[in-house]
Amino acid sequence: MDVRLNEEQQLIQQSVRELARDRIAPRAREIDATGEFPWDVVEMFRAHDLFALPFPAEYGGLSGSALTLNLAIEEVAKACATSALILAVQALGAYPIMLGGSDEQKQHFLPDLASGKKLAAYALTEPGAGSDAAGMETRATRQGDDYVITGSKIWITDGGVADTIVVFAKTDPKGGARGVSAFVLDNARELKGFTATQIHGKLGIRGSNTAELHFDEVLVPAANLLGEEGSGFGLAMRVLDRSRPGVAAQALGIAQGALDYAVGYARERKQFGKAIAEFQAIQFMIADMEAQTAAARAVVYHASQLIDDHSPEVTHFAALAKLLASDAAMKVTTDAVQVLGGYGYVNEYPVERMMRDAKITQIYEGTNQIQRLVIARSLLRD
Incomplete structure (x- = not known):
């Protein structure tokens, strides 16, 4: 599962990381508090051509690569799961046209989706x-x-x-x-x-x-x-094979965002005269959080690359990625709340929002119980 990012992917990853950190992270708490759809984030994605990521160049896109798209989703989700979902769903809504549409339908519908003119x-x-x-x-x-x-x-x-x-x-x-x-x-x-x-x-x-x-x-x-x-129905299932790693990337980003925050907090928070990061109980929690996140990342990237390679193994690994990453997100965010203690339980700190956001990744795009069925059937059928 050794997926190596090319230079273009590394540049996109870094630019989206900076955009998420500087422009989206400061908005995340307000978006959650008001429950209002963030049209300013949509405009930001349009201005930076992020909606173009899932689409091939002939339709006004930038790459058409699932891996490249999911790198961006992960980076945005570290800051704000809601904003990451906008990118993921733009791809989800377009995939049926890309996979099942005629050439005429693709030329008619996809350019406006690639530009973000239409959601x-x-x-x-x-x-x-x-x-x-x-x-x-x-x-x-x-x-x-x-x-x-x-x-x-x-x-x-x-x-x-x-x-x-x-x-x-x-x-x-x-x-x-x-x-x-x-x-x-x-x-x-x-x-x-x-x-x-x-x-x-x-x-x-x-x-x-x-x-x-x-x-x-x-x-x-x-x-x-x-x-x-x-x-x-067959088209719907093919679309979900392609979109599930996107949800997995969202979950991965949530987990990484919570882990990063918990690590920073543990370094600064002092109890009994020293930083709580010096206590073995906290170190073990953080080590487990990192292990779960890193393992999920390996599978998410692998499943994304399989999509780009048109591999027959996509169904199996898309389900694996969604299952592992969303379960990791739920566990890691819950542990992040625990690391922060009482402060983790209030919305002044982001980890309680991340924990709430993580839960949906175990449910939509097929519940994790369905993912287990998909995985088991693919093994038993083979």
């Missing part, structure tokens, strides 16, 4: 269909040159701010997984019958726009169908 979202989960995505009830019915979409989606990141939303719906209600199709809703917020209701009261990633989407006979041109009817 993207990915609408798969429903109130009654989370891990069981094939059990969705949203319907798409062909009427002449259009499809009519009726139903609802929930927990859709950026669903209320996105302009381009890929929606999965049943074109064959009795077809199970083979009855699912994928559609691109362009300028979604302007479509008649479409509404997005923001979900409030979240434990973490509070500045992220999380929405419930409702489709009341929304008309979508038949030209916006991705691939063939019935190919949507």
